[in-house]
Amino acid sequence: xxxxQSLTRDREKALKGFAMSMDGRLLAHLNSCVxxxxxxxxxxxxxxxxxxxxxxxxxxxQLARIYRxxxxxxxxxxxxxxxxxxxxxQSIQEMVDVLFGGCTMCGRCSLHCSIGxxxxxxxxxxxxxxxxxxxxxxxxxxxxxxxxxxxNNMAIPREELVDTLQWLxxxxxxxxxxxxxxxxxxxPHCRLLYTLNPREPKFFPLSISAMAKIFYAADESWTLSTxxxxxxxxxxxxxxxxxxxxxxxxxxxxxxxxxxxxxVLAECGHGSRAIRWEGPRWLKKKFPFPVISVIELIAxxxxxxxxxxxxxxxxxxxxxxxxxxxxxxxGVIEEQRYVLKKVVSDFREMTPNRxxxxxxxxxxxxxxxxxxxxxxxxxxxxxxxxxxxxGAAIVATPCHxxxxxxxxxxxxxxxxxxxxxxxxxxxxxxIL
Amino acid sequence: MAESMNAARIVFLSGLGVFLLSAVYQWIxxxxxxxxxxxxxxxxxxxxxxxxxxxxxxxPHKKETAFLxxxxxxxxxxxxxxxxxxxxWLPVHFFEWRIPDSIMIVCAAVLIPSVFSGLIILIKRISVxxxxxxxxxxxxFSNALVTLFQAISSMALLGxxxxxxxxxxxxxxxxxxxxGKLRHVIFFLxxxxxxxxxxxxxxxxxxxxxxxxxKNNH
Ligand code: SF4
Ligand code: SF4
Numbered sequence: 001x002x003x004x005q006s007l008t009r010d011r012e013k014a015l016k017g018f019a020m021s022m023d024g025r026l027l028a029h030l031n032s033c034v035x036x037x038x039x040x041x042x043x044x045x046x047x048x049x050x051x052x053x054x055x056x057x058x059x060x061x062q063l064a065r066i067y068r069x070x071x072x073x074x075x076x077x078x079x080x081x082x083x084x085x086x087x088x089x090q091s092i093q094e095m096v097d098v099l100f101g102g103c104t105m106c107g108r109c110s111l112h113c114s115i116g117x118x119x120x121x122x123x124x125x126x127x128x129x130x131x132x133x134x135x136x137x138x139x140x141x142x143x144x145x146x147x148x149x150x151x152n153n154m155a156i157p158r159e160e161l162v163d164t165l166q167w168l169x170x171x172x173x174x175x176x177x178x179x180x181x182x183x184x185x186x187x188p189h190c191r192l193l194y195t196l197n198p199r200e201p202k203f204f205p206l207s208i209s210a211m212a213k214i215f216y217a218a219d220e221s222w223t224l225s226t227x228x229x230x231x232x233x234x235x236x237x238x239x240x241x242x243x244x245x246x247x248x249x250x251x252x253x254x255x256x257x258x259x260x261x262x263x264v265l266a267e268c269g270h271g272s273r274a275i276r277w278e279g280p281r282w283l284k285k286k287f288p289f290p291v292i293s294v295i296e297l298i299a300x301x302x303x304x305x306x307x308x309x310x311x312x313x314x315x316x317x318x319x320x321x322x323x324x325x326x327x328x329x330x331g332v333i334e335e336q337r338y339v340l341k342k343v344v345s346d347f348r349e350m351t352p353n354r355x356x357x358x359x360x361x362x363x364x365x366x367x368x369x370x371x372x373x374x375x376x377x378x379x380x381x382x383x384x385x386x387x388x389x390x391g392a393a394i395v396a397t398p399c400h401x402x403x404x405x406x407x408x409x410x411x412x413x414x415x416x417x418x419x420x421x422x423x424x425x426x427x428x429x430x431i432l
Numbered sequence: 433m434a435e436s437m438n439a440a441r442i443v444f445l446s447g448l449g450v451f452l453l454s455a456v457y458q459w460i461x462x463x464x465x466x467x468x469x470x471x472x473x474x475x476x477x478x479x480x481x482x483x484x485x486x487x488x489x490x491x492p493h494k495k496e497t498a499f500l501x502x503x504x505x506x507x508x509x510x511x512x513x514x515x516x517x518x519x520x521w522l523p524v525h526f527f528e529w530r531i532p533d534s535i536m537i538v539c540a541a542v543l544i545p546s547v548f549s550g551l552i553i554l555i556k557r558i559s560v561x562x563x564x565x566x567x568x569x570x571x572x573f574s575n576a577l578v579t580l581f582q583a584i585s586s587m588a589l590l591g592x593x594x595x596x597x598x599x600x601x602x603x604x605x606x607x608x609x610x611x612g613k614l615r616h617v618i619f620f621l622x623x624x625x626x627x628x629x630x631x632x633x634x635x636x637x638x639x640x641x642x643x644x645x646x647k648n649n650h
Contacts, residue, residue, distance in 0.1 A: 022465065023465045023466065023467040024461070024462035024463065024464075024465045024466040024467060024622070024626070025466075025467065025626040025629075027458070027461060027462050027465065027619075028462055028619050028622040028623040028625075028626050029623055029626065031458075031615055031616065031618070031619040031623075032616050032619045032620060032623040033613070033616070034613050034616050035563070035566045035567055035571050035613060036497075036504075036508070037560075037562055037563045037566050038497035038498075038500075038501050038504065039497055040562060041496065041497075041500050042496055042497065052561070052562045052565050052566075055562060055566065057566055058565075058566060061566070074611045074612065080568070080569070081568065081569050081570055081573075081612075082568055082569075082570045082611065082612050082613075083567075083568030083570065083571075110627065111631075112495055112496040112497045113497065114495075114497050114508070115616060115620055115623055115624070116485065116620075116623045116624040116626075116627040116628075117623060117627075118623075118626065118627055118630065121630075276472065276473070277472055277634060280470075280471030280472045280473075281470075281471060281472075283471075284471070285471055286471045286473075287471075287473065290473065291473060299643060300645070300646070303643075303645060327636075328636060329630075329634065329636075330634060331475040331476060331634035331635030331636050333635075333636065333639075333640075334640070334641060334642060334643045335643055338643055354639070355636050355639070356496070
């Protein structure tokens, strides 16, 4: 029996947390990889750099080797034979480097894995262990901390948000020439509570105007909350379940407080996934109200004739980037296509697309981890090439995280395109 | 000869026992900890997704890992088919049932491409740097053991070597399955089921390419 290296207290705690999280799903995925290596070309990191450490199978092994060492008989007796390893400085450093710095948790590899190993699930489980060790990338951790301490990940003071919304409301009134047009704030008993990505009030207020215009056209009963509106949940990315739960609970409580009927998630891939698909697990309860993506809402408006649109108002060629968390891990796949085909006259698909689409490189919390910027931009080359091939002049994407990354790729790879939300294109096509 | 056969039967039974005990233990572990309570509002259903996971999603034109590596994909299919055929012969050898020669020859013929596939996969693992770096001794050993088992099975079917050798190697193989990566035999369907749960519930699998309109969306 090869003796295990002694563990510090925090490492023991991390391993204990890992053992506690070992449900049937985790067991199955930890024991299934056959090291065929065929998943390599599914990962944009590997494709763009050719570095073996980025192969999805290597990422699986970062966690599986620890599992084998501490949870299998063979791993305890002859670890080298089956590629098991101690939870030591070296393995932890490699985990940080590759699982935080070399994976966007996009899940493209899992979709194509020979077996069906849920690789981002394993990556997130490993990140949770690193949370226990305080090894979350500082940039990502500060984004999480800002959300916890200030109520939004960009630490925007409430007064600043209210100011922004007020001038946007004035602009909207002028644009639609109607004094009654509004951006409602903290109004109880509305049909919809609409969330925001804090990047919107901070950097892209026009996407809020666009949505306000759509709600106006649909004559919707809606409100924003100025207290709790942040659709993002970076604790999902950091692997910190406890904080992820707290952030979800706040939004849940706001829904109850404002007594809205439906929670509408703004154009944000990971936020939509976190609230809709992970949130109920964190809170251990069903949400007593429907939770939908704003893209599903807009598609419904157009389908039912509640808003009228004219595609000839958007004649520039448009392509669509599918955010991984909204599409591959969220099932909102056809709605954005339906919407875009109704609001633009020249829509072009990227290849591959839908659930097979490549990640832009901005997911997994990468945008807040400055130390890995170079890798992130390099990994985005696959997306840049996809965009170029379409010949489109506008890239639409229903995710503000993706927008940030695409804007950087636009500069870095001289794409010469405009990046827009789906809502902005819909607003431009509205017939009022 | 009878003594060798009896010894081989003991090895086989021991291997089968170890394999079954381990598989049942792992399945119970997964089942007890299945944690299937799902509070999400579904956008799709799990069972059609599972059916798709085992059919459409495995097709070479759908699976990138297949269509980018077609020769490996087909070798993998041949290799797995060969393993199932060779394993299916173990009880026949054990009980010394009489089977028509024609069937034995067909099975031996199935095993030949399978053995070659196993050898090529092994050579690939040794020669391709990315695979070498991914591999532990178990990866080579598992590959070699299965290939050896198939080769010996085909030779026994053609009457070139005695049957007790197949039973013995088969027993050792069964015994080894729970140790290394061959344990994917135990977990494959379960992993695929959990992935189907994920994609099915979210409406990703099976791909629909249309919108299921809900009244409350508008
Ligand atoms: S989840 Fe995405 S980034 Fe991570 S290994 Fe898989 S394909 Fe690569
Ligand atoms: S395709 Fe799946 S089974 Fe094969 S190496 Fe990659 S993760 Fe492992």
